[in-house]
Amino acid sequence: MSPAISATPDALAQRLATSGLRSTPQREVIYGVLLKKRDHPTADEVYARVRTDMPTISLATVYNCLETLVQCDLVRAVNFERGPTRYCPNLRPHAHFHDESSGSTHDIDLPADLLEKVSAVLPPGYDAKSVEITFRGRATKNSS
Amino acid sequence: MSPAISATPDALAQRLATSGLRSTPQREVIYGVLLKKRDHPTADEVYARVRTDMPTISLATVYNCLETLVQCDLVRAVNFERGPTRYCPNLRPHAHFHDESSGSTHDIDLPADLLEKVSAVLPPGYDAKSVEITFRGRATKNSS
């Protein structure tokens, strides 16, 4: 089992420390915002949400902190189309379903064996460190 | 069997016609450039290659034509990280392997049943129109 599978705000200080980084109010509130509403917000959206708690934060800091969280493996940067990067704090293996009618993105949990099956298609000489799966289509009802 | 699985320059005029669009020298040379070197170039890279044949073409036209080719389903726009969109004329079902040491992107053909297996993880209410699979890692030797 990989470490910090259940992401909590407390996990943050630990992860930062093991990377030789400091826990700061800005990093904490940004991580909290990501955990609170897991709708894959953009940096701008994170900025807007963070400002209600911390009105003096700068957009540059939001970018800096998001990048830090990604480097710590607490957050995934998600890019499946042209347009701003989105951020996802879900650390379980999961795919993304992009609902083209609503523009929203949903997490789809993946059974452990599926990623193995998918990776099995790689010819010899290809060594994959990660796999990303993205669906596009319509989701009827069921928002989360 | 889906139409125009084997992409040729000739397929272009047909596809454009059925979409009510014109075949133009710019569209032809851009599509030819994509077919000739299938390394998932960016719009800027396409622009540079096209200019050796057609020095007066504009970058705006390159963007316009690439978008047209994507709309005609002759080319896939590929986005798996922040940065410029890349373009792929491979119409077979395939995944992308992004080699992080070289920065290059390789096509990985997918067996027909794999996409079904992958789509089977979707809960009821999710109707996927397309699936994208991206690997990241190192490819030892074997460039194409």
Added chain:
DNA sequence: GTCTTAACTTAGAATAGTTCTAATTATCAC
């Protein structure tokens, strides 16, 4: 063949998203 009209291309301006720079502020080790 000319005319008409719509499609297409073009250069350059504008925009969006992100990164960089340089100055300030906060934190840590001692």
Added chain:
DNA sequence: GTGATAATTAGAACTATTCTAAGTTAAGAC
């Protein structure tokens, strides 16, 4: 506390892309 280092900040700069408005080309009507 002092000095060194890390982090934040505002704003400028940058990259990729889209928009605008003008010019060009080509298809269809006659």
